[in-house]
Every structure is written in C-alpha cells, then in structure tokens.
Amino acid sequence: MRARKTAFSLLPFLLVSAFGCTSEGPPSDDAPQGASSTGQAPDGGVDLGPNELPCDVREVLEEICVSCHASPVAAGAPMPLLTRHDFLALSGDSGKTVGERSLERMHLAVAPMPPLSEPPASPKQMAVFEQWVAAGMPAGTCGAIPEKPAETTCASGKTWDTNATPTAQMNPGLACRACHKTQASDFNYFFMGTVFPAFHEKDLCMSPPPPGAKVEILDAMGKVTMTLTPNAAGNFMSSAIVAGVPIPYSARLVANGVTRSMNAPQTDGDCNKCHTEQGTEGAPGRLVWPRAYDAPPPPLPPVLDQVIPMGDALHVTWTATGCDKILLYRNEGGGAFSLVYTLGGSTVEQHDDGAYSSATVYCYRAQCKAGGVSSVDSNEVCGSP
Ligand code: HEC
Numbered sequence: 218m219r220a221r222k223t224a225f226s227l228l229p230f231l232l233v234s235a236f237g238c239t240s241e242g243p244p245s246d247d248a249p250q251g252a253s254s255t256g257q258a259p260d261g262g263v264d265l266g267p268n269e270l271p272c273d274v275r276e277v278l279e280e281i282c283v284s285c286h287a288s289p290v291a292a293g294a295p296m297p298l299l300t301r302h303d304f305l306a307l308s309g310d311s312g313k314t315v316g317e318r319s320l321e322r323m324h325l326a327v328a329p330m331p332p333l334s335e336p337p338a339s340p341k342q343m344a345v346f347e348q349w350v351a352a353g354m355p356a357g358t359c360g361a362i363p364e365k366p367a368e369t370t371c372a373s374g375k376t377w378d379t380n381a382t383p384t385a386q387m388n389p390g391l392a393c394r395a396c397h398k399t400q401a402s403d404f405n406y407f408f409m410g411t412v413f414p415a416f417h418e419k420d421l422c423m424s425p426p427p428p429g430a431k432v433e434i435l436d437a438m439g440k441v442t443m444t445l446t447p448n449a450a451g452n453f454m455s456s457a458i459v460a461g462v463p464i465p466y467s468a469r470l471v472a473n474g475v476t477r478s479m480n481a482p483q484t485d486g487d488c489n490k491c492h493t494e495q496g497t498e499g500a501p502g503r504l505v506w507p508r509a510y511d512a513p514p515p516p517l518p519p520v521l522d523q524v525i526p527m528g529d530a531l532h533v534t535w536t537a538t539g540c541d542k543i544l545l546y547r548n549e550g551g552g553a554f555s556l557v558y559t560l561g562g563s564t565v566e567q568h569d570d571g572a573y574s575s576a577t578v579y580c581y582r583a584q585c586k587a588g589g590v591s592s593v594d595s596n597e598v599c600g601s602p
Pocket residue numbers: 278281282283284285286292293294295298308309315318319320322323328330331332334335338
C-alpha cells in the first residue's frame with residue numbers, strides 16, 4: 218500500500234556488518250502493518266536489522282517531519298520517513314543514505330528541512346538527529362511511526378455538543394461551508410475553518426488558540442489582504458459570503474512569534490474540507506498553530522579585539538551584543554582553556570586579568586550567554602605580560 222519511490226533503494230549488504238550486530242531492542246515483528254518493517258529488502262533479501270527508532274529521534278520526527286513525510290505522503294514530500302529503514306535507504310543516486318541527506322537538508326539555509334514554510338528545527342532537535350546519524354543510525358526501542366490513519370487526539374478534552382444552538386464556536390474541524398451552503402446560507406462566509414494544536418485532532422474538539430494567534434490571507438504576491446482572529450473553539454471566519462480579496466489566495470498561521478504557510482495557493486475558502494483529521498487532497502492534516510520549539514537560537518559569540526600588557530595586568534577587550542553574561546576563558550602556554558571570569562552583560566567590553574609569568578603566553582576566548590543559551594566560542598587573542 219505504501220507508495221515508495223524506486224529511487225530510494227535499500228542499502229547494499231554493507232550495512233549488515235555495520236548495523237546488524239549492534240542492534241538493540243526486540244526484532245521488528247511488532248512494527249506497524251504495511252510498513253517496510255520486515256527487515257528484508259524487497260530486492261535482495263538483505264537484513265537491515267531492527268526497524269525501530271530511538272525514542273528521542275522518533276519524537277523529533279513526529280514533531281517536525283511526519284506532517285509531510287507520512288504514508289501516504291502529504292504536501293508534496295517525496296517519501297515517508299517513519300521507520301529506521303526509511304533512513305538507511307539510499308537517497309537517489311547520491312550514494313548517501315536518506316539519513317545523511319536529511320541531516321544535510323536540515324542544515325541548509327536556502328532549502329532546509331523542514332521547509333521555510335514551517336517553524337525551523339530547534340538546536341536541540343538538530344542535535345538529537347545529528348547524533349543519531351553520526352552514530353550510524355542505531356536501532357532504538359520506540360518502534361516505527363504508524364502509517365495513516367494516524368491516531369487522533371483532542372488536547373483540550375472538550376468537544377462541541379452537536380445539539381447546542383449554533384454559534385460561531387460550532388462544529389470545530391467540520392467543513393463549515395459544505396454544510397452552510399444548504400443549512401445556513403446567510404452565514405456562508407467565504408473563509409471558514411478551525412486551527413488546532415496538533416495535526417490529527419478529532420472533529421468537534423474545542424481548541425482555544427494561543428494568545429495573539431491569527432490567520433492571515435495573502436494574495437499571489439504574498440501581501441496580507443485579510444487578518445482573521447480565531448475564537449475560543451479555534452474557529453475563524455471572514456465576514457462576507459464573497460471572498461473580497463484576490464483568488465487564488467494563500468494563507469499563513471501566525472502564533473508564538475513564528476509562522477506556518479501554505480505553499481500551493483487555493484481557490485476554495487472552506488479550509489476544513491482539506492484540513493481534515495488525516496488530511497485530504499494532499500493537505501498534511503489539520504491547520505496547526507506553529508510553535509517555537511524549546512531553546513531560542515544561541516546568541517552570537519563576542520569578538521575579541523586584543524590583549525595589551527598594562528602594568529600588572531593583561532587588558533583584554535572585545536565587542537558583544539545581546540548577552541546576559543560574558544564568559545571569559547584563559548589558557549596558559551597552549552594548555553586547556555578554563556573559565557576564569559563570568560562578567561555581567563554585553564555592556565562590559567573589557568577586563569583586566571592579573572599578570573602572571575612574563576615568560577608565558579596567555580590566550581583568551583569568550584562566550585556570550587543569553588536566555589540560558591551559550592554562544593559558540595569566540596576567536597582567540599593572546600599576549601604576554
Ligand atoms: C511541510 C512539509 C515538509 C516537512 C515538515 C518536511 N519535509 Fe522534507 N520534503 C518536503 C518536500 C515537499 C520535499 C521535496 C522537495 C524538496 O526536496 O525540497 C522534501 C524532501 C525531503 C528530502 C529529500 C530531498 C533530497 O534533497 O534528497 C529529505 C531527505 C527530507 N525532505 C527530509 C526531511 C526531514 C528530515 C524533515 C524533518 C526534519 C522534513 N523533511 C520535513 C516536505 C517537507
């Protein structure tokens with residue numbers, strides 16, 4: 218049932234020796250039905266070992282990849298990324314595995330994965346995936362991600378009572394216009410839909426939006442032509458039965474300081490028609506508020522300027538921006554660096570270090586710390602008293 222591109226052929230027997238013996242966890246019999254989970258390559262009967270993902274890797278994939286790389290795929294993604302074997306397969310004729318190619322794409326600035334339409338991978342998510350690929354993509358104990366139909370959820374635990382009097386909070390998740398066309402034609406507004414906290418939330422699940430969240434309708438040039446505010450059920454709607462803006466339109470969800478954008482323009486304003494529990498017509502599933510994931514990006518490191526001997530001290534200078542703290546490290550005569558000063562904020566741009574032996578070269582480097590996250594190391598500057 219799985220639409221697998223033939224270009225993603227499985228790795229040759231080489232992998233058996235690389236991974237076959239180091240695998241942990243039970244064999245893959247309990248992997249989901251229909252997944253390429255038997256450990257047998259369709260072409261050569263090659264054993265790739267267990268098909269299970271490590272738990273932290275699975276979590277990253279579910280958060281930022283599987284909305285599109287599902288089975289069947291959504292939003293034009295070329296292949297599913299649900300099992301360990303999916304990542305051990307060869308990526309086209311590049312000679313690289315899909316895992317290695319994934320990592321490359323996650324690091325690309327111009328055409329990253331997830332695509333620019335999505336909130337970017339966080340440093341922590343990057344690190345989890347990077348370490349797994351660097352370790353040769355070992356098997357874990359958290360199984361494979363199931364194919365669609367994906368399990369449905371209702372984060373709020375509250376559902377709309379279908380016997381209640383119709384209000385703007387009615388029937389979250391159902392195709393509003395499909396019903397209003399015949400049953401509520403006065404309220405058959407051109408743009409209507411529901412935004413949820415996750416891709417497979419159930420029909421009728423009430424879904425209060427995050428503070429300040431909004432739905433933006435854009436024209437073909439990417440200009441915002443209409444802004445809609447969701448109500449306490451997550452429902453949003455325009456105020457006229459005609460579009461009132463250029464069609465085809467594009468759309469963008471804005472929340473938590475990040476956006477999630479539609480790539481292919483649409484002509485139908487009945488959003489929930491395609492953004493169903495599982496997604497139809499190539500949509501990944503529900504409309505989902507974008508999230509800013511865990512840690513903010515690390516700040517830029519300070520730029521160390523120079524070390525000047527001054528009387529009894531070595532005078533170190535630098536420039537820095539946006540730091541809560543400056544961490545200054547020193548080594549002696551090429552030895553290991555250790556933290557010698559923690560200084561307050563980017564307003565501090567110099568420090569005097571007590572002089573030691575004039576026969577020794579002392580080198581300094583620094584890090585900027587902001588919001589609990591440290592930058593990479595700065596450049597090094599050296600000098601002798
Ligand atoms: C919003 C949908 C979407 C999400 C989310 C997404 N992808 Fe993709 N991915 C695509 C599309 C569309 C393509 C094909 C076009 C392209 O290559 O840019 C693709 C292509 C790829 C390819 C093959 C491209 C190549 O250059 O060989 C890899 C590997 C990949 N994605 C990995 C990932 C990984 C890993 C994640 C999560 C970190 C991810 N993708 C998240 C839509 C998505």
